[in-house]
Amino acid sequence: MIGFFWNVLLAAAWVLMTGSFEFLNYVFGFAIGYVALLLMSRSVSAVSDYPRRLPRAIYFLLYFIEELIKANLKVAIDIITPTFLGKPGVISIELDAKTNLEITLVANIISLTPGTLSLDVSADKKILFVHAMYLTDEDQVRAELKHLEQRLLKVMR
Amino acid sequence: MEIVLACCVGILFASATFMMLRRSIVKLVMGLIILSNAANLVIFTAAGVVHGKPPLIDEVTKTVVDGIADPLPQALVLTAIVIAFGVLAFSVVLIRRAYEEVGNDDTNQMNGTDT
Amino acid sequence: MFVFILIIVLLAACSPILVPWLASRQKVGLLALVPACLFVYALTTYLPAVADGQTFLKTTQWMPSLGLTLSFYIDGLSLLFVLLITGIGTFIVWYASDYMRNYPDLGRFFLWLFAFMAAMLGLVTADNLLLLFVFWELTSITSYMLIGFNHESEKARKLALQGLFVTVGGGLLLMTGVILLGSIAGTLQISEIVQQPLAAQGSLVNVMLILILMGAFTKSAQFPFHFWLPNAMAAPTPVSAFLHSATMVKAGIFLMARLHPALGEQILWSTLQLWAGGITMILGAVLAYTAIDIKKALAYSTVTALGTLTFLLGIGSQAAIVAFVGFLIAHSLYKASLFMLAGAIDHSAGSKDLSKLGGLKKTMPMTFALMIVAALSLAGLPPLFGFIAKELVFEAALAANSGLVLVAVTMASLSVAVAIILIIKPFLGSDALLPQKPHEASFPMLVGPAVLLSASLLFGLWPRLVDQGLIQATVQAVIPNAADFYLSIWHGFNAALGLSVLALILGIVLVRAWQPSRWLAEKQRLFSESVGPEAGYFKLMDFIVWLAIKQTRVIQNGRLSNYMTVIILAVVIPVGYTLLTQHGWPDLPKVAPPNIYEVMMVALLALSTLFAVITPARFASIISLGAMGYAVALIFVHFSAPDLGITQVLVETLTVLLLVLVLVKAPGFSSYASRGEVIRDAIVAILLGVLMTLLVLAALNVQWAPSISDYFIENSYELGKGRNIVNVILVDFRALDTLGEIFVLAIAALGVYSMIRLRKGSS
Amino acid sequence: MLELVIIFSYISLSLALLLAFIRMVKGPSLPDRVVALELIASIVIGLFGLNAIDTGVSAYLDIAIVLALTAFLVAIGFARFIQVRGACDN
Amino acid sequence: MKKHKDILIARNLSMVHRHDDSLILRTAAIIILPLQLVFSVFLLLRGHDEPGGGFIGGLVAAGAFSLYLFTFGIRALNRLFWVSPKDILAIGLLLGLVATVPSLLSGQAFFTALWLEFYLAGTKVKLSTVLIFDIGVYLTVIGTLMTMFTAIANPRDYRS
Amino acid sequence: MIIEIIVSILIVCASIFMVLAAIGLLTFPDLPTRMHATTKSGVLATCLVMIAVALYFLQTDITARVIAIITFILITAPVAAHAIGRAAYFAGVPLWPGTVKDELGDYYAPESSSGDTDEDRPEEITKDENIYGQNKNKP
Amino acid sequence: MSNILFLPIFISLLGGALTLSFWRSIRWQKRVTLLSAVVYLIVAVILLLKVMEEGYVVLQMGDWAAPFGITLVADVLSATMILLTGIVGFAAALYSMASVPNEHIRFGYFSLLQLLLAGVSGAFLTGDVFNLFVWFEVMLLASFGLLTLGGERNQMEGAIKYVTINLFSSAIFLSAIGLLYGTTGTLNMADLSVKLTGVEEQGLVNVLALMFMVSFGIKAGAFPLFFWLPASYHTPLVAVSAVFAGLLTKVGVYALYRFFSVIFIGDIEYTHTIILWLGILTMLTGVLGAAAQFEFRRILSFHIISQIGYMLIAFAIFTPLAIIGGVFYIAHHIIVKTNLFLISGITYQLAGTHELKAMGGFYRQRPWLALVFLIPALSLAGLPPLSGFFAKYIVIKAGVEAGSWWAVGFGLLVGLLTLYSMIKIWAEVFWKRQPKTDAPTDLTAKLSLWMLAPVVILALMTVAIGLYGEPLYQLAEVAANQLLNPQGYIDAVLGGTK
Ligand code: NA
Numbered sequence A: 001m002i003g004f005f006w007n008v009l010l011a012a013a014w015v016l017m018t019g020s021f022e023f024l025n026y027v028f029g030f031a032i033g034y035v036a037l038l039l040m041s042r043s044v045s046a047v048s049d050y051p052r053r054l055p056r057a058i059y060f061l062l063y064f065i066e067e068l069i070k071a072n073l074k075v076a077i078d079i080i081t082p083t084f085l086g087k088p089g090v091i092s093i094e095l096d097a098k099t100n101l102e103i104t105l106v107a108n109i110i111s112l113t114p115g116t117l118s119l120d121v122s123a124d125k126k127i128l129f130v131h132a133m134y135l136t137d138e139d140q141v142r143a144e145l146k147h148l149e150q151r152l153l154k155v156m157r
Numbered sequence B: 001m002e003i004v005l006a007c008c009v010g011i012l013f014a015s016a017t018f019m020m021l022r023r024s025i026v027k028l029v030m031g032l033i034i035l036s037n038a039a040n041l042v043i044f045t046a047a048g049v050v051h052g053k054p055p056l057i058d059e060v061t062k063t064v065v066d067g068i069a070d071p072l073p074q075a076l077v078l079t080a081i082v083i084a085f086g087v088l089a090f091s092v093v094l095i096r097r098a099y100e101e102v103g104n105d106d107t108n109q110m111n112g113t114d115t
Numbered sequence C: 001m002f003v004f005i006l007i008i009v010l011l012a013a014c015s016p017i018l019v020p021w022l023a024s025r026q027k028v029g030l031l032a033l034v035p036a037c038l039f040v041y042a043l044t045t046y047l048p049a050v051a052d053g054q055t056f057l058k059t060t061q062w063m064p065s066l067g068l069t070l071s072f073y074i075d076g077l078s079l080l081f082v083l084l085i086t087g088i089g090t091f092i093v094w095y096a097s098d099y100m101r102n103y104p105d106l107g108r109f110f111l112w113l114f115a116f117m118a119a120m121l122g123l124v125t126a127d128n129l130l131l132l133f134v135f136w137e138l139t140s141i142t143s144y145m146l147i148g149f150n151h152e153s154e155k156a157r158k159l160a161l162q163g164l165f166v167t168v169g170g171g172l173l174l175m176t177g178v179i180l181l182g183s184i185a186g187t188l189q190i191s192e193i194v195q196q197p198l199a200a201q202g203s204l205v206n207v208m209l210i211l212i213l214m215g216a217f218t219k220s221a222q223f224p225f226h227f228w229l230p231n232a233m234a235a236p237t238p239v240s241a242f243l244h245s246a247t248m249v250k251a252g253i254f255l256m257a258r259l260h261p262a263l264g265e266q267i268l269w270s271t272l273q274l275w276a277g278g279i280t281m282i283l284g285a286v287l288a289y290t291a292i293d294i295k296k297a298l299a300y301s302t303v304t305a306l307g308t309l310t311f312l313l314g315i316g317s318q319a320a321i322v323a324f325v326g327f328l329i330a331h332s333l334y335k336a337s338l339f340m341l342a343g344a345i346d347h348s349a350g351s352k353d354l355s356k357l358g359g360l361k362k363t364m365p366m367t368f369a370l371m372i373v374a375a376l377s378l379a380g381l382p383p384l385f386g387f388i389a390k391e392l393v394f395e396a397a398l399a400a401n402s403g404l405v406l407v408a409v410t411m412a413s414l415s416v417a418v419a420i421i422l423i424i425k426p427f428l429g430s431d432a433l434l435p436q437k438p439h440e441a442s443f444p445m446l447v448g449p450a451v452l453l454s455a456s457l458l459f460g461l462w463p464r465l466v467d468q469g470l471i472q473a474t475v476q477a478v479i480p481n482a483a484d485f486y487l488s489i490w491h492g493f494n495a496a497l498g499l500s501v502l503a504l505i506l507g508i509v510l511v512r513a514w515q516p517s518r519w520l521a522e523k524q525r526l527f528s529e530s531v532g533p534e535a536g537y538f539k540l541m542d543f544i545v546w547l548a549i550k551q552t553r554v555i556q557n558g559r560l561s562n563y564m565t566v567i568i569l570a571v572v573i574p575v576g577y578t579l580l581t582q583h584g585w586p587d588l589p590k591v592a593p594p595n596i597y598e599v600m601m602v603a604l605l606a607l608s609t610l611f612a613v614i615t616p617a618r619f620a621s622i623i624s625l626g627a628m629g630y631a632v633a634l635i636f637v638h639f640s641a642p643d644l645g646i647t648q649v650l651v652e653t654l655t656v657l658l659l660v661l662v663l664v665k666a667p668g669f670s671s672y673a674s675r676g677e678v679i680r681d682a683i684v685a686i687l688l689g690v691l692m693t694l695l696v697l698a699a700l701n702v703q704w705a706p707s708i709s710d711y712f713i714e715n716s717y718e719l720g721k722g723r724n725i726v727n728v729i730l731v732d733f734r735a736l737d738t739l740g741e742i743f744v745l746a747i748a749a750l751g752v753y754s755m756i757r758l759r760k761g762s763s
Numbered sequence D: 001m002l003e004l005v006i007i008f009s010y011i012s013l014s015l016a017l018l019l020a021f022i023r024m025v026k027g028p029s030l031p032d033r034v035v036a037l038e039l040i041a042s043i044v045i046g047l048f049g050l051n052a053i054d055t056g057v058s059a060y061l062d063i064a065i066v067l068a069l070t071a072f073l074v075a076i077g078f079a080r081f082i083q084v085r086g087a088c089d090n
Numbered sequence E: 001m002k003k004h005k006d007i008l009i010a011r012n013l014s015m016v017h018r019h020d021d022s023l024i025l026r027t028a029a030i031i032i033l034p035l036q037l038v039f040s041v042f043l044l045l046r047g048h049d050e051p052g053g054g055f056i057g058g059l060v061a062a063g064a065f066s067l068y069l070f071t072f073g074i075r076a077l078n079r080l081f082w083v084s085p086k087d088i089l090a091i092g093l094l095l096g097l098v099a100t101v102p103s104l105l106s107g108q109a110f111f112t113a114l115w116l117e118f119y120l121a122g123t124k125v126k127l128s129t130v131l132i133f134d135i136g137v138y139l140t141v142i143g144t145l146m147t148m149f150t151a152i153a154n155p156r157d158y159r160s
Numbered sequence F: 001m002i003i004e005i006i007v008s009i010l011i012v013c014a015s016i017f018m019v020l021a022a023i024g025l026l027t028f029p030d031l032p033t034r035m036h037a038t039t040k041s042g043v044l045a046t047c048l049v050m051i052a053v054a055l056y057f058l059q060t061d062i063t064a065r066v067i068a069i070i071t072f073i074l075i076t077a078p079v080a081a082h083a084i085g086r087a088a089y090f091a092g093v094p095l096w097p098g099t100v101k102d103e104l105g106d107y108y109a110p111e112s113s114s115g116d117t118d119e120d121r122p123e124e125i126t127k128d129e130n131i132y133g134q135n136k137n138k139p
Numbered sequence G: 001m002s003n004i005l006f007l008p009i010f011i012s013l014l015g016g017a018l019t020l021s022f023w024r025s026i027r028w029q030k031r032v033t034l035l036s037a038v039v040y041l042i043v044a045v046i047l048l049l050k051v052m053e054e055g056y057v058v059l060q061m062g063d064w065a066a067p068f069g070i071t072l073v074a075d076v077l078s079a080t081m082i083l084l085t086g087i088v089g090f091a092a093a094l095y096s097m098a099s100v101p102n103e104h105i106r107f108g109y110f111s112l113l114q115l116l117l118a119g120v121s122g123a124f125l126t127g128d129v130f131n132l133f134v135w136f137e138v139m140l141l142a143s144f145g146l147l148t149l150g151g152e153r154n155q156m157e158g159a160i161k162y163v164t165i166n167l168f169s170s171a172i173f174l175s176a177i178g179l180l181y182g183t184t185g186t187l188n189m190a191d192l193s194v195k196l197t198g199v200e201e202q203g204l205v206n207v208l209a210l211m212f213m214v215s216f217g218i219k220a221g222a223f224p225l226f227f228w229l230p231a232s233y234h235t236p237l238v239a240v241s242a243v244f245a246g247l248l249t250k251v252g253v254y255a256l257y258r259f260f261s262v263i264f265i266g267d268i269e270y271t272h273t274i275i276l277w278l279g280i281l282t283m284l285t286g287v288l289g290a291a292a293q294f295e296f297r298r299i300l301s302f303h304i305i306s307q308i309g310y311m312l313i314a315f316a317i318f319t320p321l322a323i324i325g326g327v328f329y330i331a332h333h334i335i336v337k338t339n340l341f342l343i344s345g346i347t348y349q350l351a352g353t354h355e356l357k358a359m360g361g362f363y364r365q366r367p368w369l370a371l372v373f374l375i376p377a378l379s380l381a382g383l384p385p386l387s388g389f390f391a392k393y394i395v396i397k398a399g400v401e402a403g404s405w406w407a408v409g410f411g412l413l414v415g416l417l418t419l420y421s422m423i424k425i426w427a428e429v430f431w432k433r434q435p436k437t438d439a440p441t442d443l444t445a446k447l448s449l450w451m452l453a454p455v456v457i458l459a460l461m462t463v464a465i466g467l468y469g470e471p472l473y474q475l476a477e478v479a480a481n482q483l484l485n486p487q488g489y490i491d492a493v494l495g496g497t498k
């Protein structure tokens, strides 16, 4: 997080220095800041993993968007077809996420992914209960969700 | 369009007063909410409405386009909304307290102070 | 004169402190010195001058804008009354100091008594009609306080109210009459009004005359307002003697005499006086004759006298006015004495019932002797002044017409009867069984009657003592160009003397016929309670209370929904009526037709509102209101009001949150209304809705002037230094609105906070 | 072309509003209605965006931001309420 | 299948109450609260030029605090405020009143706006009595809503 | 021109998704399934519109605002969905009879996973006060 | 430009805000309240003197020229009302020192009281229609707060009606403002007067006028719109009742006076005839309502209504003398009615009840209190030489001169019935022996000077107006002339612009 903050700060500084408040100039400033942080990462521990995490985050974002659209289409088809195709149920998933923030992000991403909705976390924060709409293959749903979690955690950690 | 809005004003006023004529205090307070919206809509509509030309001065040219919406009714409505909110908050709590004290939500039962 | 009044007022104000102090020394009677001094002063300073035909007028401004001046006028008429008030007042105070010895709150009694005296003095000397009215009302209220002096008795309170109600009611009519007279005559100064007879005629003048007479009649207990006076006898006897015989009840008479020079020639004025006076005379005399309570009998006899005085004014000839003055003096002297003596009997024997009293001659010889003199004066027998007065009345009647003579004789014979009964019943005959052992009355209680009756005797024997001075001057005041006249006890054998003899004989016959009839009294009471004017009064009072309760029950029925219905209709009917009759159905404004999206937006607004109204589920209703709020925001945004849109969205969200928070513990929707009520309410609601729609349409059609908004648009950036014009209006152009608005919020917060947190038993 | 698209979009979003409103009316449970209201809020955000494109007034976006930040409070509030009182309306 | 609710009732009624705070909601609220607050200040400051202003900003901030209330409960909210909401309210009102006064010093009418414009690090900064007034409005709105919410929220229902 | 086409496509897609979300909300059988329709499609549609706005204006501040809107929606929407879904679930809003599994219910009541009824308990929620009372016994 | 014009509002607002910020300290709240009451009174006197000297005092808030900004304007009527507000506020502040429970103070009593006065002052001073709405709302909400402070059942019951009906009135008022702006494009009263002169569609102007009339009629407690008043005025603390009775309805009356003498003067025949009958019916229903009551404060509440009728009649006759009478009546009524309510509080404190049937013995035990009651009571009934007599006299005289016989007749009748009610209180509370009750109360208990002082002061004012009413008459005369000649007002407000 600190790394991202610095990156934004650097981009802002760039924009101020150049005096051009165009959108592309912000993007450019951000890129330059990223490079700078990349160079710094070896010596400054606070930002040491930031350069690694940014591409992962972007990659995850793309993956997430893809999933979002795919699953949205799946639901869309279900909506258009007159019969309800779903086979809903509440399943439990063992969480690898540990901190509150991680758990929350995982749960929210799952909620945003069509077909699944986070209902609750167990008191010991080890199990996430998810309402899934298409439980034709329960193991596959579980596996997909675990996969999503893993990718997210990679960005986080 | 103003004609449609005028009809809408009528519907809101009718709904509000109908609700205020109910004996259930919760309905009464709902009526108050609708009533304030109705009055605001009167101010908004009666001055005439304009689509797509908000009363903002352009950042660069420091001018406005011709025929922009009248800012004054907007300011009035804004003030009225805020006031109505304060009044409403008060009324909502009032009906709850009245309900607690009287033990009933029928305004006809709340007649101990009249005669 | 103002000084006179001030002295008495001061005395009144001091009484509550002074009286207990004097009472502790047994010297309350010393208070009588004050009116006595005033009497002597008036007698010595004013009388000679007035007798010479002089008048005194002193004017100070009070409220010049209203024509109200502090002007006091002394001529024969007012001086006569001043002398009566202070003179009789002296003895009344003396009398009361003993009679009231054992009453509580004696200080307050004298407070009101002196206050009354001051008001009465003011009334008779005022030269300004409005000033006169001020004193008039003051006599009413002080008399109320005195009648209700035994205020812990419900009856006293009730009867005091009656007196007040009748006199103040009449007072209000008088006030209106005064206003009219003032505007007709162009001045309120009496001395200017009475300069010449009022020339004006017409219905407005007639209304004025009636109104003034109403005021006078109520005050002076003329039929049909006579009933309050006997009831006022609930007051302690000194009060009855002073107010209800000698002074206050003569205020109406005084007023009529005062205005006589200006109004006496109005036909309506004199006719009404004749009729009211005549009826009152006879009625009072009959009632006095049938009364079995001494004070009642005296009261009705007073009514008779008042009627006679009015009657004489109605005749209006010089003879009548001379008779008027004579009778006025005579009556004041003997009636005050009679009341004081009756009080002495009551005080001593503990009863006022003529049928129970008897044989007091032995125990109360002095009282008996005085009573004989007083009663003879009442009966109009020589050599008392009462005789002269009665002769004058007969002469006046004879000079007028024969019908009036009949009235006069009837009155006189009944008076004779009453007078004789008053001598016989309490004093002669066998000893009666009395509530307490009688004893002779004390000196202070007898000195008043003694002096007053001596005066009566003196004036009767030597009428010259008064006729050239006081009476002449008084007559002059009532009839400005009166010819000279002389009074004498012996006129020779003439018709008047014959009538006197006739009256005496008839009176004696009536005494023979008198029975202390409870049955008659009962009938009389029943009569007055069912059909008489008094019954009218009580029925009126009952009706007022009945109407009040009925009206309150119907109007203030405690049902909010009914209140709202009435109020909504109070908007719809006048506004709608005016719109349709004076403006007509508004045309449809020429504006752009809506597109589909706009229609959908408004449809969402309408539908969500309607759903919020019809759903039986409370939270569905709240949520629907949320949707309504969003729809309104959409409309605001679509029509170029982003600030409104934001505010609406935020307020709607917070409103819903608030409702959720508050209604966690509030009731659900209950439906109490029957189908009919729902339809009725729906009609009312729809009427208002239609009206508002029409109004908006009507307003859209006209633009009487260009909007002031152009100024904001032009100057927002230059002068307001902001580009968001709405916000500049809110915080700069019209910042005061916003200042008020934040205080509204703060008050709402305080209100909510206290309502939730401050409860019974919480702390 | 964009005008046509915008009109189409206005109409379809209005349709969506109507459908969501029907769910709000039908319920059957309180959460169903809350969900419908949330969807209405989403549609309204979309409409604000559309208005911005339609009129070229970017100020309308600010309303969208505000709505995005606060509309969900209604859901949170009702969620809390449902926990306390249950989902049954009346 | 049996009705879910019946099963729920039959099984264990109190499970909701054993566990009535959602971890997800709490964590999210902690993220959202500062976002909303910052945004509210943003709305306040730019209100003179774009949609926004003290009232709107105040409402957003109040929304933020009400989220906190709904999530963490009344006690936590009270802990969050180191001053009473009523103090905020009073300060807001006083600021609103104070903003009307400075113009008197220059002999102008009450409420006449005074502006102080200068450049700070290349940006034009506009300080004015109008801004003070707007801040007063902002604080009043927050104070009002928080006074109301803290009064209304029953500690039994809205606790941490 | 290209941008206009992209904007148009985005808007059309957004409209379609929004309508679908609304239809789903209307036709799906129970609350959780309805929420699947609204939360996701609704969010997606809104985001698409916002992206279209950003592309249409192509200005820094507007893009920033669009990013802010999208971020806010992505943060708040799932939280709201979660809060409602969870509350509704525990409040006993009925699930569709076709629901195949309920591991959450099992988790809280492992002792009677078969769905048998315990007759000795139902009276506990006859009054709201009980619910408040039990709040105090939170572990 | 006269900044003093904003001071009455400013002082009360500041007092309200300061007492709010001192919510922890009862003592400081009391100090602030007293201080601001005194300062307000001084300012009010200065303002009145200034207005008498200059005719009109105008302040353009924020230096924005009329009709664009909000104009504060005081003519003699406004300044008189401000002074009366100061007097009532001062009396209520004194009375509250000892009579209001600490709990109430802790929960904002003094803030609400002062903000109420701020709202009232704003309503009297503003020259802007919408701003009037804002001050109305400030006043209303503060009165809501005061009405419910204490949270007892009857307060809540009364408040529900009070709030609902008044909010409806506000909605009508607001809609009328919207329509007025939509048609004239302005909000400034003087500017409205200019723009409404000679418009073609006088019918539509009358429609708008009637909407305002109904709305103000509700606030003023006119027939048939007064239901809220008797339902609620007897429920709060006595000091609050007193302020309500003295000031709140008079704000409605004031607004009627202002609107129908400055703005809606195009069809006086129509509008003022309606006001006349409104006034007559108001008088009658009010006085009859009082006759049916046996509770001290309820009788007084209904009499507010009946007296409002007088004020309306006076205004409806619309001659100089009639308006003088109206202004005189308002001034007299505010002082007297406030006092009567305060006295009812003292009797309540001693007897523990407001029910006439359960009271009695005050004349014997508390003669001075009886005297202090008699003064305002007889004044209310219009007996000379107290203030009420002159008020009534002027109105009746104006009615006679204008030939409004209905008004005169009913005015007299109502005067008599008012006396009946006052005498009822007098006979029951003061004359009657104290009834035996379960919990005997000590009528001779010591009373705080804080409570007695305002009562005596107000009574003395009543006597003073009676004995020396000329200055007030002169004041009312100037006020009436100003009201009948709105051009002066218009010139003062709009002068110097355009
Ligand atoms: Na899905």
Ligand code: NA
Pocket: B046, B047, B048, C699, C700, C701, C702, C703, G182, G183
């Ligand atoms: Na128009």
